[in-house]
Amino acid sequence: MSRIEDAMEKLAGDTGVEKPPVKVPGESEKPPKRPAPRSPAKDDVDRHIVAFHQPLSGLTENFKHIRIVIQNMLPEGSNKVVMFTSAHRGEGKTMASLNFAAAVAHDTSRRIIIVDGDMRDPHIHEALGIKAQRGFGDLLTTDAPATSAIVHTPIPGLSAILCGERPERPAELLGTERARQIFADLKRQFDMVIVDTPPVLPVSDTVNMANFADGVIIIVEEAKTSRKKVERAVHLLNNANASVMGFLLNKSQGGGDEYDKSRYSYSRSSA
Ligand SMILES: Nc1ncnc2c1ncn2[C@@H]1O[C@H](COP(=O)(O)OP(=O)(O)OP(=O)(O)O)[C@@H](O)[C@H]1O
Numbered sequence: 001m002s003r004i005e006d007a008m009e010k011l012a013g014d015t016g017v018e019k020p021p022v023k024v025p026g027e028s029e030k031p032p033k034r035p036a037p038r039s040p041a042k043d044d045v046d047r048h049i050v051a052f053h054q055p056l057s058g059l060t061e062n063f064k065h066i067r068i069v070i071q072n073m074l075p076e077g078s079n080k081v082v083m084f085t086s087a088h089r090g091e092g093k094t095m096a097s098l099n100f101a102a103a104v105a106h107d108t109s110r111r112i113i114i115v116d117g118d119m120r121d122p123h124i125h126e127a128l129g130i131k132a133q134r135g136f137g138d139l140l141t142t143d144a145p146a147t148s149a150i151v152h153t154p155i156p157g158l159s160a161i162l163c164g165e166r167p168e169r170p171a172e173l174l175g176t177e178r179a180r181q182i183f184a185d186l187k188r189q190f191d192m193v194i195v196d197t198p199p200v201l202p203v204s205d206t207v208n209m210a211n212f213a214d215g216v217i218i219i220v221e222e223a224k225t226s227r228k229k230v231e232r233a234v235h236l237l238n239n240a241n242a243s244v245m246g247f248l249l250n251k252s253q254g255g256g257d258e259y260d261k262s263r264y265s266y267s268r269s270s271a
C-alpha cells in the first residue's frame, strides 16, 4: 500500500468517516448501477390488440387482409408513413392503428414502428403497457435524433415512439420542418411508420402533419358519424395536400362492444 493510501486508511479509521474510493490511474470509473428496466410483458398489452393476442382469430385475418389492400395501394418504392385518423374522437383510431401495426409486424422481416401523434390524448403507451423517457413531443421540441425516442414493444417486430412530454401547442409543432424531418428520418430506418393521430374536426394537428404521410386512412364509426362530417374531414385533408387513401369502417358488422367479434371493412377513397 502506498504511503498516501496508508495515511487515508488511518484517517478514515480515526474519524469513523467512510473511506473514500482510491482512484487507480488508468482505471475508468464505473457508472452507478441502476435497476434494470422491466421488460414489457404480454399481459400488459391491451386485450383489444387482437392481432397480437389472438393471431389466428377472424379479426386478425381481417386486419391482415386490410394490410394487403393498403400496402398494394401505397405508391411503389421506398418506405412509407401511414396515418390513421377520424372525423371525431373515439371512433377507434388507436385500436385500429395498433391492430394494423401488429398485423403488419407479423411479417417479421419488415421493420415497423408506431408513433403516438395524438398529443391531446395519447394512449399508445397505455395500450402497449410501456413507458419511455422520451417521445414524439420531446423530439419536436429538441434536436434529439429520432433514435433516442425509439422503444421496443411487447409485439415482436414492432417498435414505438410514445407521446413523451406533451408540448403546449402541438398543432403548430406538427406542421414544422422539424416534424417533416422526424418522419423522413424514421422512413429511412423503418419499412413502415404507422401514426396514430387526433381527430380531424376538433383540432388542426392532423391536418398540419397529414402532408408528411404517404397515405391517410380515415376510421369511421359507421353507426355514429354522419356522412357530412366524414366529407368535411376529407375536404380539410385534401386541402392540406394529404393523400387520403380510404376509409376503415369500424363496428360496421355487429360485434357490439365485443372487440374480438368486430369486423372492419375497408373502402377506397374516390377523391
Ligand atoms: N370495433 C370495436 N368494437 C368494440 N369496441 C371498440 C371497437 N373499436 C374501438 N373500440 C373501443 O372504443 C374505445 C375508443 O377506441 P380508440 O381509443 O381506439 O378510439 P380513438 O379514435 O383512438 O379515440 P380518441 O379519439 O379518444 O383517441 C376504446 O375503448 C376501444 O376499445
Ligand SMILES: [Mg+2]
Pocket: 093, 094, 095, 118, 121, 123, 196
Ligand atoms: Mg386514440
